[in-house]
Amino acid sequence: LKDTDKEREIEGKVVVVTGGTCDIGYAIADHFLNNGAKVAILLDIKIEEGIQAEKELNSKYGENKAVFIQCDVTVDSKRLSEYILRKFKHVDIFVNNAASVEENEPRKLMLINAVATIEWSIIFFKHMRKDNFRGEGGTIINISSTAAHNIDPLYATYKASKFAILGFSQSLGHKYNYNKYGVRVLTLCPGPTNTTLVNNVYNLYERKLVEKVIKYYNFATIQSSDNVGRGAVEVFRSSESGKSWDIVDEKPPVESPNTITVMPEF
Numbered sequence: 552l553k554d555t556d557k558e559r560e561i562e563g564k565v566v567v568v569t570g571g572t573c574d575i576g577y578a579i580a581d582h583f584l585n586n587g588a589k590v591a592i593l594l595d596i597k598i599e600e601g602i603q604a605e606k607e608l609n610s611k612y613g614e615n616k617a618v619f620i621q622c623d624v625t626v627d628s629k630r631l632s633e634y635i636l637r638k639f640k641h642v643d644i645f646v647n648n649a650a651s652v653e654e655n656e657p658r659k660l661m662l663i664n665a666v667a668t669i670e671w672s673i674i675f676f677k678h679m680r681k682d683n684f685r686g687e688g689g690t691i692i693n694i695s696s697t698a699a700h701n702i703d704p705l706y707a708t709y710k711a712s713k714f715a716i717l718g719f720s721q722s723l724g725h726k727y728n729y730n731k732y733g734v735r736v737l738t739l740c741p742g743p744t745n746t747t748l749v750n751n752v753y754n755l756y757e758r759k760l761v762e763k764v765i766k767y768y769n770f771a772t773i774q775s776s777d778n779v780g781r782g783a784v785e786v787f788r789s790s791e792s793g794k795s796w797d798i799v800d801e802k803p804p805v806e807s808p809n810t811i812t813v814m815p816e817f
C-alpha cells in the first residue's frame with residue numbers, strides 16, 4: 552500500500568471524537584466504527600450521556616469498541632492526551648467536534664470552539680508527525696460550519712469561532728506542512744443539522760429572522776447527524792490535506808467555496 556492509501560484506511564484505527572456522545576459527534580464515531588475502526592474514544596463533558604453512548608456503541612459493535620472518557624476540552628488537553636497515549640499507544644484520527652452556541656458567554660464559547668480545537672490539534676499533530684520519534688502520521692478532522700462562509704445578523708461569536716477553525720485547519724493542513732510532516736488536516740462544514748445545538752436558534756432569535764436567513768442561503772432541509780457521520784467517512788477516504796468540505800441538505804460532501812457570502816441589508 553502507498554502511504555496515502557494507508558492513511559485513508561479505517562480498518563484497525565484508533566479514533567478520538569470530542570463532544571462524541573450525541574448528535575454529530577456520536578454519528579461520526581458510529582460511522583468510523585461501522586467502517587472497521589479499532590476503537591472510538593468519546594471525550595465529552597456530559598457523564599450520563601457518555602455512559603449511555605458507550606453502552607449503545609458497544610452493544611452495536613462489540614465490547615470495548617467505544618470508550619467514554621469524561622473531559623472538559625478547555626482544561627483537560629494535557630492530562631487526557633497523555634492518558635490516552637499511555638493507554639492506547641497511538642491515535643490515528645482526532646476529531647475536534649465539541650462546541651457551544653452560548654452567545655451570552657463569549658469567552659467560554661471561544662475557548663470551547665476555537666482555542667480547544669487549536670490546542671488539541673497541535674498536541675495530536677505533534678504526536679502524529681512522521682518526523683517525530685515513532686510518528687506514524689494520521690488525520691485531524693476539525694468541525695467548522697457553513698456559518699464560516701456567511702456574514703449575516705445571527706450568532707456573531709459562534710461565527711467568529713467557526714471562521715477561526717476553518718482558517719486554522721486549512722493553514723495547518725496546507726500542502727507544504729503535509730509534505731513536511733505527513734499529517735493530514737481536514738475541515739468539515741455541516742449546514743443546518745437536527746441536533747440539540749441547532750434547536751437553540753429559536754430561543755435566541757425571532758423565528759421570522761431565522762426563516763429569512765434559511766431562505767437566503769437556500770437550505771432545502773435540516774439534515775440528519777447521520778448524514779454528517781457518513782460524509783466524514785467519505786471525506787476521510789478521499790480528501791487531500793488542507794481541504795474543507797460542506798455537508799448540507801442530506802447530500803454527500805462537496806468542496807467548500809473559498810468565498811464569503813454577505814447577506815445584504817433587508
Ligand SMILES: NC(=O)C1=CN([C@@H]2O[C@H](COP(=O)(O)OP(=O)(O)OC[C@H]3O[C@@H](n4cnc5c(N)ncnc54)[C@H](O)[C@@H]3O)[C@@H](O)[C@H]2O)C=CC1
Nearest residue numbers: 570574575596623624648649650696741743744746748749
Ligand atoms: N447542528 C448543526 O446544525 C451544526 C453543527 N455544527 C458543528 O458540529 C459540531 C457538533 O454539533 P452538534 O452535534 O450540533 O452539537 P451538540 O450540542 O448536540 O453536541 C456538542 C457536544 O459537545 C459537548 N461539549 C460541549 N462543551 C464541551 C466541553 N467543554 N468539553 C467537552 N465536550 C463538550 C456537548 O456535551 C455535546 O455532547 C459542533 O462543532 C457544531 O458547531 C456545524 C454546522 C451545523
Ligand SMILES: CCCCC/C=C\C=C\C(=O)C/C=C\C/C=C\CCCC(=O)O
Nearest residue numbers: 696697698701703705706742743749752
Ligand atoms: C434552524 C436553522 C438556522 C439556520 C442555521 C444555518 C446554519 C447553521 C450552522 C450551524 O453551525 C448551526 C449551529 C447553530 C446555529 C448557529 C449559527 C447559525 C448561523 C447561520 C449562518 O449564518 O449560516
